[in-house]
Amino acid sequence: MEPLVDTVIEDPRWEAIDLPARAEAAARAAFAELGLRPEGFTLCVMxxxxxxIAELNGEFRQKGKPTNVLSWPSEERGADEPGLRPDVPDPGEPDDPEExxxxxxxxxxxxxxxxxxxxxMAAHVTHLVVHAVLHLxxxxxxDEADAELMEATEIAALARLGVADPY
Structure with missing residues (x-):
């Protein structure tokens, strides 16, 4: 089974909670909740x-302060109407997955x-990775309707991993 997540560790403290395994599990739970097979997709978690992150937040969001998580989708995938699920992207080939x-x-x-x-910490990080994957x-x-849909999807994905409702 090919990994869905490519993990880059810039700070060795992430090794204490095994970020690569945690990010992989979180991404797969989000995919499962959406009925999306992970084959043919890839994403990166740093x-x-x-x-x-303050440097990145300043560069990309003009907010030069730390934040918990940032995400950069490879393309716009949002729904046309508030509260609707975004269209599921098409997978790539096994040797050329959709980034x-x-x-x-x-x-x-x-x-x-x-x-x-x-x-x-592990539960909080799992939630933030699920949240960021959904952004991707x-x-x-x-929008309130979008927030309700996103939170419900996060809660259900986290339940798949035995993580309590973060809200």
Missing amino acids: GCDDAR LGDIAIAWETCEREAVEQGKP LGYDHI
Whole structure:
């Protein structure tokens, strides 16, 4: 079975929670919840620190401060109407998978949030990766109807992994 997620570890603290395995499981749970087979797709998750994500946040969102997770879809996949599911992308070939995009996740911010929310770090990170994968697949939370759909999809995907409702 080919991995769905290519993981890049920039900060070695991510090894403590096995980010590659966690990101793979989270992405596969999101795909399963959407009825989407992971074969023919790929995405990248980078485990970094707050300094690196603040740099990326400044460069791409003009917000030069740390955040928990960022995502860069390879193309716009959003639904035409608020509250509707985005169209599922077509898979690529096994030797040329469809690239969905990139995700960056910051250690210090995730750790601080997990402590503040009284959650295990691993559960919080799993939620954030599911959230970011859904962004790569065209989900968003700007509009209330879209936010409700995205949150319900996250909750169901996380339940597949035994992770409690984060909301």
